[in-house]
Amino acid sequence: MALLSSTHSRALVQPNRVAIRGTRTIVCNALPEFKVEKAAAAVLASALLMCPAALADLNVYEAAAGGEFGIGSAQQYGEADIQGKDFSNQDLRRSNFTSADCRKANFKNSNLQGAYFMKAVAFQTNFEGANLSDVLMDRSVMNEANLKDAILERAVFTRSDLGGANIEGADFTNALLDKTQQMALCKYADGINPVTGVSTRKSLGCGSARRFRQASPSNPEGPQVSESDKEAFRATMPTYRE
Structure with missing residues (x-):
């Protein structure tokens, strides 16, 4: 499970639940099947917008090749x-x-x-x-x-x-x-x-x-x-x- 930086909170995504914790980290990827609680959906969606840099790291070879x-x-x-x-x-x-x-x-x-x-x-x-x-x-x-x-x-x-x-x-x-x-x-x-x-x-x-x-x-x-x-x-x- 990969963790990406956020200035708000940490959402731990697991099958059938999302937990919100007061830190500076949010999970961008998780197991394929889960249900996001309404209370965590907004935080999770906004934090995903901050993922490009980390995703670029995950695809460093593809990014370099162009x-x-x-x-x-x-x-x-x-x-x-x-x-x-x-x-x-x-x-x-x-x-x-x-x-x-x-x-x-x-x-x-x-x-x-x-x-x-x-x-x-x-x-x-x-x-x-x-x-x-x-x-x-x-x-x-x-x-x-x-x-x-x-x-x-x-x-x-x-x-x-x-x-x-x-x-x-x-x-x-x-x-x-x-x-x-x-x-x-x-x-x-x-x-x-x-x-x-x-x-x-x-x-x-x-x-x-x-x-x-x-x-x-x-x-x-x-x-x-x-x-x-x-x-x-x-x-x-x-x-x-x-």
Whole structure:
């Protein structure tokens, strides 16, 4: 049971009762099930308002880390209007662009591994040469987006619209797309990714229904993440304890 400072009294909270004593301490937490006597309720409520400092002590590691977004490469742009903004050549791993309006924004050659783009509007957005592996981009509007030479391994595009997107040299290995979207992209897919050396048509499973059915982000036979990439990704995670 934790005790927190107060200038009024001490309320000892126990199951089914609250005791008021004339000291300078009040209990902020107790067993989950109890009934607070009316006489003690006001004192207990007012003293709880004085708990932030103590609660910060209880969460010192979380407070120091500052949360998932805004730490290291993970930035927060959820629902933001970032039309035409330049994010090129940046480390934006695990960043959040959920429901963001990023029309005509520039992410050329940026590292967006594990980023969130669910429900984002990416009309004519430039992702040329970007690392979009493990990105969640489902239900996104990506009409006429530039995905030339982008790495899209294990990315999720379910219910997304990639109509008119430039996918020359893009690597979709083990990416998750709707069947109709995959067929539409295969009509003009071409090129080889300059980094992975994988053919765009092969990564999309064009002309092979069996290969498409087998492709999934969890396919153990697909390309695996290198140890160096794993270590670099872990380095962007908040540190709670030394």
